[in-house]
Amino acid sequence: AxxxxxxxxxxxxxxxxxxxxxxxxxxxxxxxxxxxxxxxxxxxxxxxxxxxxxxxxxxxxxxxxxxxxxxxxxxxxxxxxxxxxxxxxxxxxxxxxxxxxxxxxxxxxxxxxxxxxxxxxxxxxxxxxxxxxxxxxxxxxxxxxxxxxxxxxxxxxxxxxxxxxxxMQGFTPVPARRSQSVQASMVQMAYEPLPERLRISRYAISAIPLGALAQMKPGQLPGSLCRIPPGFSDNTPVYGVVILTTRAQVMCSLLGTLELAAMRVNLDTNELIMDLGIDTTYLVNKVAMEDRESCVQFERAKRELGGLHFVAVHDPVTGGEPNLPIKADDMGPGPGCISGLWLCRDYAPVDK
Known part of the structure; x- marks a missing residue:
């Protein structure tokens, strides 16, 4: 379809x-x-x-x-x-x-x-x-x-x-990066918590078929859609974070002005993290133990897709259960329609 x-x-x-x-x-x-x-x-x-x-x-x-x-x-x-x-x-x-x-x-x-x-x-x-x-x-x-x-x-x-x-003449291969020493790998960044205006108290990990995302039109929903890397089938699940908030419209407006880049989970510290702009990173929340397995799946799927993932915003009070797109025409006014959708690439592993 x-x-x-x-x-x-x-x-x-x-x-x-x-x-x-x-x-x-x-x-x-x-x-x-x-x-x-x-x-x-x-x-x-x-x-x-x-x-x-x-x-x-x-x-x-x-x-x-x-x-x-x-x-x-x-x-x-x-x-x-x-x-x-x-x-x-x-x-x-x-x-x-x-x-x-x-x-x-x-x-x-x-x-x-x-x-x-x-x-x-x-x-x-x-x-x-x-x-x-x-x-x-x-x-x-x-x-x-x-x-x-x-x-x-x-x-x-x-x-x-x-x-x-x-x-090119003069080409010099870039030496492979050395693996971090045990001591260096134990050093963990301490991120500031999200500002109050961006506070996220509830979220869920979910997935959308890549084919549905590939056919969505820019501007169909508030947010932004990055290019999808080639080579993956339409049935490939793209995992992402659904932000659940009664301030959905406000949240979409804020994220739209802050260059939302990615969301990721530090599996060593069990922290959900949000990247904004070129060098801003905030701690969203600690990941509960019962949610760890879904977060591991989120990170694994993201790596398999070159960092591709989505961030959706939904109001659970006025919208009920979020209606994520399964087909291209699923997104539009109606029960459960999410308020915003960002299709992102997480470049953290290559930017280090």
Missing amino acids: CAGRRRQRSQPAAGWRAPGSVALSATAEKEKKPAKQTLQEDVDWSQVSTEWEVDCFSRPVMMDGKKMWELMVTDANAVYRRVAQMKPTRVNSVVVQKLLTIFIEESKVKPRVIRFYRKVMKNMLTVALNTVKDETPMMKNLKILPSRNCHMLRTWLTWREREVYPK
């Missing part, structure tokens, strides 16, 4: 072939020469999103004895993508701002929102993007969101790490 269209199923955009606009040289900027650049010739501008994602960091390729840096930009649909290679001595907010300005000017679709996820680059990217906003007339209303929710950019970067960098 769910084998129809895939509105949210993520496909490796155009095979993740290298975009036409690659390697805008930051060295040329230094020498006051026009940087060699070419625009993608096959861009379908009608499909370019106004939500963009940015990353700036070193790559496993040596350039003049030091790691090459890249500035990567993609829209949320991976239709308009740009890459600028940068020498490490030229990595600063001024150069990044100039490159971003070029990418924006050469796009027929201007960004309304720009996200970035890398914590260590937060200051530089914030300065660069604010300068773009202040100095570019068409960008006065640009919304800058430090957020873990850079799903398309992360997918693109993973593809480049596998298919592009190993073929």
